[in-house]
Amino acid sequence: MIQPAITGSGVFTPESIITNDELVVAFNAYADRVNAENADAIAAGEVEAVPHSSAEFIVSASGIEQRYVMDKDGVLDPDRMFPKLNARPDDAPSIMAEMAVAAIETALAQAGRDASEVDLVICAASNHERAYPAIAVEIQNLIGAGGFAFDMNVACSSATFGIQAAADMVRAGSVQCAIVVNPEICSAHLEWRDRDCHFIFGDVATAVVIEPAANAKGAHFMIHGTRCATEYSNNIRNNNGFLRRTHDQMDDRRDMQFMQNGRKVFKEVLPMVSAHILGHLQDTGWTPDDLKRLWLHQANKTMNDFIGKKVLGRTPIAGEQPNILQDYANTSSAGSIIAFSKYSSDLTLGDRGVICSFGAGYSVGSVLVQRA
Known part of the structure; x- marks a missing residue:
C-alpha cells in the first residue's frame, strides 16, 4: 500500500479587510434606518426593533476581530449589505477558480511540483459558484493539469473529506499527484443584516498537494489516517445554494441564506467532534499525548477551546491549538487548512498532529499527520 503525504500547502488571502468596528458602523446604520421606517409598528409592539451590534459583542461571541472579503464596499453599504460579485462572461475565469489558482500556485511551489504533474483536482467548498461545469474542471484547465477533476460539498468539512478522497486514491495508486483546493466565498451566503451572525464569515482559498511520501521533494506530512462521519441535522442550513443575490432580491426570505441554531450546534457538535478525534x-494506536498540534475548524474560539481540552484532557498550552479566527473569521472548510499552513513548519521530524473540520450535516472529518 502506498503511503500518502501532504507535500505542500497554500493560502490565498483577499486584499480587503473589514474590521469589527467598520462592520458595526454599517450594521448599526442599517438597524437605525429599519427601526425609523418601522417606528410606529415597533411602538405598537407589532415589530421587533433591530438591536445594535458592537465590536465587544462580536469578540465575546466568537473571538473574531476582522475578516477578509472579496468585496468590501457592498458589505459595508447599509442600503445593500451583501457583496457585489457580478456575474462574469462564460469565457472568463470564475471568481472561485481565480482564487483557487492563487492558492494552488503557493502549494505547488512548496511541494516542488509543476501543475503539469497533477492528475487530480478536487474543489471542495461549502458553496459553489455554479452547478456545472464543475469548478474543479475549470481549475484543472487553468493550471494545465492532467487526469481528472470534480467538485465536492460537505459544508465546513469539505476540506478534510476531500483530503480523505485524494489520500485514498494516492494510496490505491490511481493518482500520483492530487490537489485539494477550498475556495470559500462565505461572504456571499452570509446574512449581514442579522445581528446574531453578521460577523461570522470571511473569504479565502486554501490548497494542499497530496502525493506518495516516497515522491516528496522535501519536508512533508505523512497521512497516517483519515476518518469522516456524518449525521443529519437542520441546525446549520443554507437553502439558497447559490452565491449571488441581485439587488431585487435584497429582501428575499431570510431562510434562503446561512442559518444556524447556535446553542444546539454547540451542545450537539462538540461531543461528536471530541469523540470522533479520540x-x-x-484506532490508529495514537494517544492524545502524542499530539504536538491540533489544527481545528475555525468557527468559534470557545468551541475550539472546548474540543482541545476534551481531546488533550487538559487546557492546550500556547501554540498547541492555533487559532486564526481573530484574523480570518470563519472561512468554512478552509479554516483548519489555514491553521495547518501557517502553523506547521516549526514541527520537527516525527511530530504528530490532527487536522479536523466539522459543521453542517452534521459532518466531521479528521486527518492524522506526522512530520517527515
Whole structure:
C-alpha cells in the first residue's frame, strides 16, 4: 500500500479587510434606518426593533476581530449589505477558480511540483459558484493539469473529506499527484443584516498537494489516517445554494441564506467532534499525548477551546491549538487548512498532529499527520 503525504500547502488571502468596528458602523446604520421606517409598528409592539451590534459583542461571541472579503464596499453599504460579485462572461475565469489558482500556485511551489504533474483536482467548498461545469474542471484547465477533476460539498468539512478522497486514491495508486483546493466565498451566503451572525464569515482559498511520501521533494506530512462521519441535522442550513443575490432580491426570505441554531450546534457538535478525534487516535494506536498540534475548524474560539481540552484532557498550552479566527473569521472548510499552513513548519521530524473540520450535516472529518 502506498503511503500518502501532504507535500505542500497554500493560502490565498483577499486584499480587503473589514474590521469589527467598520462592520458595526454599517450594521448599526442599517438597524437605525429599519427601526425609523418601522417606528410606529415597533411602538405598537407589532415589530421587533433591530438591536445594535458592537465590536465587544462580536469578540465575546466568537473571538473574531476582522475578516477578509472579496468585496468590501457592498458589505459595508447599509442600503445593500451583501457583496457585489457580478456575474462574469462564460469565457472568463470564475471568481472561485481565480482564487483557487492563487492558492494552488503557493502549494505547488512548496511541494516542488509543476501543475503539469497533477492528475487530480478536487474543489471542495461549502458553496459553489455554479452547478456545472464543475469548478474543479475549470481549475484543472487553468493550471494545465492532467487526469481528472470534480467538485465536492460537505459544508465546513469539505476540506478534510476531500483530503480523505485524494489520500485514498494516492494510496490505491490511481493518482500520483492530487490537489485539494477550498475556495470559500462565505461572504456571499452570509446574512449581514442579522445581528446574531453578521460577523461570522470571511473569504479565502486554501490548497494542499497530496502525493506518495516516497515522491516528496522535501519536508512533508505523512497521512497516517483519515476518518469522516456524518449525521443529519437542520441546525446549520443554507437553502439558497447559490452565491449571488441581485439587488431585487435584497429582501428575499431570510431562510434562503446561512442559518444556524447556535446553542444546539454547540451542545450537539462538540461531543461528536471530541469523540470522533479520540476514537480515531485510539484506532490508529495514537494517544492524545502524542499530539504536538491540533489544527481545528475555525468557527468559534470557545468551541475550539472546548474540543482541545476534551481531546488533550487538559487546557492546550500556547501554540498547541492555533487559532486564526481573530484574523480570518470563519472561512468554512478552509479554516483548519489555514491553521495547518501557517502553523506547521516549526514541527520537527516525527511530530504528530490532527487536522479536523466539522459543521453542517452534521459532518466531521479528521486527518492524522506526522512530520517527515
